[in-house]
Amino acid sequence: GEDVEQSLFLSVREGDSSVINCTYTDSSSTYLYWYKQEPGAGLQLLTYIFSNMDMKQDQRLTVLLNKKDKHLSLRIADTQTGDSAIYFCATRSNAGKSTFGDGTTLTVKP
Amino acid sequence: EAGVAQSPRYKIIEKRQSVAFWCNPISGHATLYWYQQILGQGPKLLIQFQNNGVVDDSQLPKDRFSAERLKGVDSTLKIQPAKLEDSAVYLCASSARTGGPEAFFGQGTRLTVV
Numbered sequence: 001g002e003d004v005e006q007s008l009f010l011s012v013r014e015g016d017s018s019v020i021n022c023t024y025t026d027s028s029s030t031y032l033y034w035y036k037q038e039p040g041a042g043l044q045l046l047t048y049i050f051s052n053m054d055m056k057q058d059q060r061l062t063v064l065l066n067k068k069d070k071h072l073s074l075r076i077a078d079t080q081t082g083d084s085a086i087y088f089c090a091t092r093s094n095a096g097k098s099t100f101g102d103g104t105t106l107t108v109k110p
Numbered sequence: 111e112a113g114v115a116q117s118p119r120y121k122i123i124e125k126r127q128s129v130a131f132w133c134n135p136i137s138g139h140a141t142l143y144w145y146q147q148i149l150g151q152g153p154k155l156l157i158q159f160q161n162n163g164v165v166d167d168s169q170l171p172k173d174r175f176s177a178e179r180l181k182g183v184d185s186t187l188k189i190q191p192a193k194l195e196d197s198a199v200y201l202c203a204s205s206a207r208t209g210g211p212e213a214f215f216g217q218g219t220r221l222t223v224v
Binding site for chain 2 (some may be wrong): 004041048055097
């Protein structure tokens with residue numbers, strides 16, 4: 001089946017930039033997503049990028065897509081303690097089927 | 111606009127018992143998903159509905175899990191009988207159309223099987 005891989009942990013200092021990386025196998029993915037999950041909560045859609053784009057910026061968030069290498073990254077500028085959470089990368093096929101990674105736990109130290 | 115509603119939030123049952131979860135998607139959303147999220151893992155799709163029809167149930171353990179969306183609105187997911195390995199958070203999500211970019215998730219039901 002399709003696979004999405006992420007590193008498990010990332011620790012940064014408050015005010016620094018965070019970069020969370022993801023690789024995927026499904027070359028037919030039409031959309032690629034970043035979700036945020038805080039303890040005890042559901043998944044919050046942060047941003048998504050269409051597969052024919054290579055970059056999307058939304059306030060402090062920048063998504064980069066390298067379709068050739070099947071690599072997706074999420075950069076959070078000026079990371080705050082409130083950004084501490086688990087971040088999930090996900091792909092979606094034309095049929096609407098989503099595949100999620102196992103999440104990257106971001107810890108922001110004051 | 112109300113979000114995706116799920117109930118109950120928490121459930122503890124003994125193995126071999128039955129349990130049911132309920133989901134009410136965002137009004138007007140045709141596509142509804144049930145995911146299973148085991149602790150430390152990402153969500154795994156169990157079943158996807160388009161209106162009241164099943165689009166994908168390839169990862170649903172059909173010997174014990176069932177789901178329905180009879181009127182194309184709310185949905186129930188049932189486990190009968192439950193096993194210890196079914197302990198997980200069950201997430202419901204909805205989107206306006208299949209393949210559309212945005213899916214919205216409920217807060218989930220945390221199931222503990224003892």
